[in-house]
Amino acid sequence: MTVWRLAVREILHRKLSFLMGVISVTTAVACLVGAQTLLRADRVITGHLLEQKQTEVEQSIAAKESVVKQAGADLEDAMRKHMLGLGFNILILPKEQSRSELLLNGMTATMPESYVDKLGQSNIVTVNHLLPSVTRRVLWPEQNREVILIGTRGEVPIQHRALKKPLLEEVAEGKMVIGHEIQKELELKVGDTVTFQKQEFTISAVHPERGSTDDVTIWMNLRQAQELLGMQNLINAILALECDCAGDRISAIRAEIEAILPGTQVIEKYSQALARAEARSKAKESAESALEQEKKSGQATLLREKLGRDQLEQQHTGFAAVLVPLVLAGSAVTIFLLALANARQRTEEIGILRAVGLKSQQIILVFLSKATLIGCAGALLGIGLGFWIGWGLGGLSGTGLAWQQLFATGNLLQTIVAAPVLAIALTGIASWVPALLAAQQDPAVVLQGG
Amino acid sequence: MLLQVNNVSKSYAGAQSSICAVNNVSLQISKGEFVAVQGPSGCGKSTLLLIAGALLKPDSGVVLVDGQDPYALNPDTRAGFRARTIGFVFQQFHLVPYLSVLDNVLAPALAVPGNAAETRDRALQLIERFGLSDRSQHVPAKLSTGERQRAAMARALLNQPKLILADEPTGNLDHQNADALLGYLAEFAIGGGTVLLVTHDDRAVAHAKRVIHLQHGEVAEPIVS
Numbered sequence: 201m202t203v204w205r206l207a208v209r210e211i212l213h214r215k216l217s218f219l220m221g222v223i224s225v226t227t228a229v230a231c232l233v234g235a236q237t238l239l240r241a242d243r244v245i246t247g248h249l250l251e252q253k254q255t256e257v258e259q260s261i262a263a264k265e266s267v268v269k270q271a272g273a274d275l276e277d278a279m280r281k282h283m284l285g286l287g288f289n290i291l292i293l294p295k296e297q298s299r300s301e302l303l304l305n306g307m308t309a310t311m312p313e314s315y316v317d318k319l320g321q322s323n324i325v326t327v328n329h330l331l332p333s334v335t336r337r338v339l340w341p342e343q344n345r346e347v348i349l350i351g352t353r354g355e356v357p358i359q360h361r362a363l364k365k366p367l368l369e370e371v372a373e374g375k376m377v378i379g380h381e382i383q384k385e386l387e388l389k390v391g392d393t394v395t396f397q398k399q400e401f402t403i404s405a406v407h408p409e410r411g412s413t414d415d416v417t418i419w420m421n422l423r424q425a426q427e428l429l430g431m432q433n434l435i436n437a438i439l440a441l442e443c444d445c446a447g448d449r450i451s452a453i454r455a456e457i458e459a460i461l462p463g464t465q466v467i468e469k470y471s472q473a474l475a476r477a478e479a480r481s482k483a484k485e486s487a488e489s490a491l492e493q494e495k496k497s498g499q500a501t502l503l504r505e506k507l508g509r510d511q512l513e514q515q516h517t518g519f520a521a522v523l524v525p526l527v528l529a530g531s532a533v534t535i536f537l538l539a540l541a542n543a544r545q546r547t548e549e550i551g552i553l554r555a556v557g558l559k560s561q562q563i564i565l566v567f568l569s570k571a572t573l574i575g576c577a578g579a580l581l582g583i584g585l586g587f588w589i590g591w592g593l594g595g596l597s598g599t600g601l602a603w604q605q606l607f608a609t610g611n612l613l614q615t616i617v618a619a620p621v622l623a624i625a626l627t628g629i630a631s632w633v634p635a636l637l638a639a640q641q642d643p644a645v646v647l648q649g650g
Numbered sequence: 651m652l653l654q655v656n657n658v659s660k661s662y663a664g665a666q667s668s669i670c671a672v673n674n675v676s677l678q679i680s681k682g683e684f685v686a687v688q689g690p691s692g693c694g695k696s697t698l699l700l701i702a703g704a705l706l707k708p709d710s711g712v713v714l715v716d717g718q719d720p721y722a723l724n725p726d727t728r729a730g731f732r733a734r735t736i737g738f739v740f741q742q743f744h745l746v747p748y749l750s751v752l753d754n755v756l757a758p759a760l761a762v763p764g765n766a767a768e769t770r771d772r773a774l775q776l777i778e779r780f781g782l783s784d785r786s787q788h789v790p791a792k793l794s795t796g797e798r799q800r801a802a803m804a805r806a807l808l809n810q811p812k813l814i815l816a817d818e819p820t821g822n823l824d825h826q827n828a829d830a831l832l833g834y835l836a837e838f839a840i841g842g843g844t845v846l847l848v849t850h851d852d853r854a855v856a857h858a859k860r861v862i863h864l865q866h867g868e869v870a871e872p873i874v875s
Contacts (some may be wrong), residue, residue, distance in 0.1 A: 552744045553746070555703075557732050557734070561724040
């Protein structure tokens, strides 16, 4: 016979009282563990949602970046074409070429064709495309009319750079490109054969109307043009396209070219080119701004989501902070009342046990043993129930929540381990006074029927 | 002397005034004596028994059990002394309702540390002796009144006390069971134990070596059988 056995026998005899005690402790522990589980689930789900949102935002930004990049490339290509249509950005002319003469009668001074090769082999960084040319206003004797003859050999590669897509194709030998006015007056079309200064040429292309001297210009291979004009190995100008001449860069270009080709001068071809380059820069800025906006928008979305989750977590935390202590206190009061009722109910048997010699500590021990059993049973049930409820409520968000994730970090495990200790302490403290009262009962009063 | 009660008085507080249950009572009982206390209801028999049993401290006077004044001890030490020295048998049996006969008999062993196996053997022997072997696992509610009183008697004897105090032990028993119980008490006295029996039952008096008559809380006259 032991005190423990005495407690167990009494529990089996008064099952309802025990059951009520267990339910009370189960409620308290379930509340505590449930609240902790739910808070932990909140944290895990927040992590998931934010991670998911982050991925979505990153994907969106990546998609936007791709679109912006593509749009930028398209814009750049379009700009290249526009700039080509506008003419050359800069002209590199012999130093002795008079500007007045140039405007009145066209190019008159010459320079060696080797200049363009020298420029191409240099480390020049401010221009992208080089086109050497000869230009002369001449008589087309077979047609009895004046035209501007331009001989070009196409682009000269800049050797220290990767090969760029050429803006202008070379006009092949025996081919001729004509302007709109010539085509119109002579009723020529692509594929027609014409004779120019006793040499035959096939029309390979006709430019649309440009409203400039281009409309009365014919283009042919540089070497053929040089022969016709008696300018072997000489050129009038080097046309540099796609100069990086936005803002105040023209002076840098001049300095760089004059350092490589001392006997030359550089003039800006058209002011529109600069405007276009600036517009291009603007377009790039605009695309970058759109991307930045997208990033900001993504960050704002993430922040909103985080704030929303934080608010929900705070609500749950606040609710738990009120509910858990209340339920714990309610449970303690219930256990106290149950133990008190139990002590009154057991007056006679306690009197008997005291009469046969049990010490007051042993009577207290009987009550505390029962309280311990109630605490253990309530804690085990409460842990299971609380975890199940917390996990279930956490899963209501629709996010797949594996129970293992709840234990990965945080203090849920500590709470679950501490719950039985807390439950036993709760029942022990709540039962202490009733146990003390029971132990102090006078057996004589009981035996006398009082 | 195993039990000495010297000039003991005990009063209870009443609504108007105190009621004197025992008034200046003295008695001495030797080892091996079977003494009966008789008297009408309310004469103070049960109070005297509780005082002698170290359960109720008298207002005045001295009690010595086996040479020890139990009221000089603190409550827990007194409880231990009571468990080792005195056995109780009550009219209402006072068995713990949810314990089996065996557990009820073993209950006093909680107060006296000892070899658990030996104690259990002793309990089983007592159960057998009182004819309760087939009832050892039954709770009191499943027993007859005679069986309950025999279980209570077995419990009283578990710690091999020197003194048995019996308060109307035959009050709820039929003649057969009452005789059997009185026989057990007489056997205990013959075996060297001391019995103080409080009773109305004249048959019980027949087993007593000495009868003390109590009236209005005082010893009226000694009767020698």
